[in-house]
Amino acid sequence: MDIIHLLPDSVANQIAAGEVIQRPASCLKELVENSLDAGATRIQVIVRDAGRTLLQVIDNGIGMSEMDARLAFERHATSKIREAQDLFSLRTMGFRGEALPSICAVSQVEMMTRRAEDETGTLIEIHGSDVVRQEPCSCPVGTNIKVSNLFFNVPVRRKFLKTDQTELRNLLTEFYHIVLVYPKVNFTFVHNDEILLELPAGTEKQRIEAVFGNPKRNAYTSAFVDVHTETELVSIRGFVIKPENATRKAEQYFFVNGRYMRHPYFQKAVMTAYSGMLTADYQPSFFIYFDISPESIDVNIHPTKTEIKFADEQAIFQILMAAVREALGKFTLAPTIDFDTRGAIDIPAPATDRVSRPQVAVDPTYNPFHTRGTIYPDKAPKSWESLYEGVRSDRFADGPATPDRAQTAAMPLTEIDSGPLWQYNGKYIFLPGEEGLTMIHQHRAHVTILYHRFLDQMAHAQGASQQLLFPEVISLSPDEMVLVGQIAEELRTIGFELEQLSPDSYSIQGVPSQIAAQSPVPVLQQILSCVRERGADTRAEWREQIALSLAQSAAIPVGKSLNEKEMRELVSSLMQIPTHRITPDGKTVLALLSNEEIEKKF
Numbered sequence: 001m002d003i004i005h006l007l008p009d010s011v012a013n014q015i016a017a018g019e020v021i022q023r024p025a026s027c028l029k030e031l032v033e034n035s036l037d038a039g040a041t042r043i044q045v046i047v048r049d050a051g052r053t054l055l056q057v058i059d060n061g062i063g064m065s066e067m068d069a070r071l072a073f074e075r076h077a078t079s080k081i082r083e084a085q086d087l088f089s090l091r092t093m094g095f096r097g098e099a100l101p102s103i104c105a106v107s108q109v110e111m112m113t114r115r116a117e118d119e120t121g122t123l124i125e126i127h128g129s130d131v132v133r134q135e136p137c138s139c140p141v142g143t144n145i146k147v148s149n150l151f152f153n154v155p156v157r158r159k160f161l162k163t164d165q166t167e168l169r170n171l172l173t174e175f176y177h178i179v180l181v182y183p184k185v186n187f188t189f190v191h192n193d194e195i196l197l198e199l200p201a202g203t204e205k206q207r208i209e210a211v212f213g214n215p216k217r218n219a220y221t222s223a224f225v226d227v228h229t230e231t232e233l234v235s236i237r238g239f240v241i242k243p244e245n246a247t248r249k250a251e252q253y254f255f256v257n258g259r260y261m262r263h264p265y266f267q268k269a270v271m272t273a274y275s276g277m278l279t280a281d282y283q284p285s286f287f288i289y290f291d292i293s294p295e296s297i298d299v300n301i302h303p304t305k306t307e308i309k310f311a312d313e314q315a316i317f318q319i320l321m322a323a324v325r326e327a328l329g330k331f332t333l334a335p336t337i338d339f340d341t342r343g344a345i346d347i348p349a350p351a352t353d354r355v356s357r358p359q360v361a362v363d364p365t366y367n368p369f370h371t372r373g374t375i376y377p378d379k380a381p382k383s384w385e386s387l388y389e390g391v392r393s394d395r396f397a398d399g400p401a402t403p404d405r406a407q408t409a410a411m412p413l414t415e416i417d418s419g420p421l422w423q424y425n426g427k428y429i430f431l432p433g434e435e436g437l438t439m440i441h442q443h444r445a446h447v448t449i450l451y452h453r454f455l456d457q458m459a460h461a462q463g464a465s466q467q468l469l470f471p472e473v474i475s476l477s478p479d480e481m482v483l484v485g486q487i488a489e490e491l492r493t494i495g496f497e498l499e500q501l502s503p504d505s506y507s508i509q510g511v512p513s514q515i516a517a518q519s520p521v522p523v524l525q526q527i528l529s530c531v532r533e534r535g536a537d538t539r540a541e542w543r544e545q546i547a548l549s550l551a552q553s554a555a556i557p558v559g560k561s562l563n564e565k566e567m568r569e570l571v572s573s574l575m576q577i578p579t580h581r582i583t584p585d586g587k588t589v590l591a592l593l594s595n596e597e598i599e600k601k602f
Ligand code: ADP
Pocket: 030, 034, 035, 037, 038, 059, 061, 062, 063, 064, 072, 073, 077, 078, 079, 080, 093, 094, 095, 096, 097, 098, 099, 100, 101, 142, 143
């Protein structure tokens, strides 16, 4: 008996679907890109239940003939042969003819399509690769494709989908990537009968405004300056935020030849251009569009990847950095910009994969007070051990590994209560000891302490809330509204009292008492961006992100002078935390200048 046989198409398509269509967002991307490839100037996206039940894309593009409508669902059927000859060309989105067959293999598809030259259109219905209906129909010019019950026949995939809110956020993120490069196309996005985005045709700047701006506030884009540079190698244009408008929540977008890309190395170029201009932890927002000859980039042709390699990354790094610096220099009065320091700037080498974290040598077992002997073993644990029960701070996936708690259990010591200590530069606390000089970053120390307190309060739903005398209104973008709904319970347990005012705003009526002195809107914004950027997806992760972000907002700032009592309290609270050497997000809290190192200097 022969043992080699060809896979039936339906099976091959399901396998391909696993690669191309991983979640509703990837399906949406393929459909919208097809509409754009078909020259549509108006694209409507209609979604139900975050794409689980329905994903519909209606366009006014060129449509398909009766024959093409059927062929479109065959594997490797593509009308984009011209592009297929040059796989490096990015000018059209699709070229492999895999999307539609993959989509119909895992869903129920109904499509109506008509070309301008045809009097009647075609209706075709396919369930899991089987054509169940094909007939003429009357419909407008263009294509209207409905994808229902995604993964109805692939339970494993369905099970891997996240909550509706998360999948909806993924859909919106994918949608942003596309709409930001097609400002001349009119888009709408409707979810469960609610219009989340309505984007009229306009310029790039108007599109950014329409997506991220809020009609009730100052123009979002007025916070930006233009970047523009033309070289033989590349042309770069776009918008970068003025340093004084930077926040902790940043929108950072790169596009190349009309397509969204991630590029950590170029992101570093932008960050370098801002160096010295931003307050700690603030991030610059930017929208930067590259145009480059397709031959000098290597598109990873896998449809779900957004990384792109450039032939001359180092040269483009320099061009980009110079362009951003020039833009910032022209429009701000920042005295810190020094155009003559070019040579002195430390330019990192291109990251091979993603940006690697700075390598900080951390000895997790180091405790500056260990060797000094006078420990209160009986006084220590009881009170605080239980406080950190169940607290795992190693969930920050890309942070340094967290040392084993047993190794680092800290011990409060007499010296903290009595030995000398002083504040240095408004930023550090210095403590001389037997091994040398221990230096503690006061802000990060406080962040670490507060983080654990907030986590604990959330775990026991004990957050103390302070009512605001004058409730404040926070306006949010559609994806942020979704996010707030998602983490509402966590926000409540830590002391936020929120009430939805309108489809795009909440009123803040109470806040965690620890941040009562601060203006609540930026604090909440910061939480949302923290949760969003970390891609937090579970309750535990949300809590960690909320705790971290609140801790960062509430912690004593750099520059605050502390009296002796405050310093002692800070240091001893810090030492009670098993992982006191690094902040929950992996920054160094404490360093030792050893006696040896001090000796060497003389
Ligand atoms: P690809 O986009 O890689 O060619 P797809 O499977 O996404 O492959 O689509 C197959 C073909 O179906 C396309 O090449 C195009 O001819 C046709 N097609 C798909 N969507 C549309 C649309 N919205 N309007 C017109 N034609 C379309």
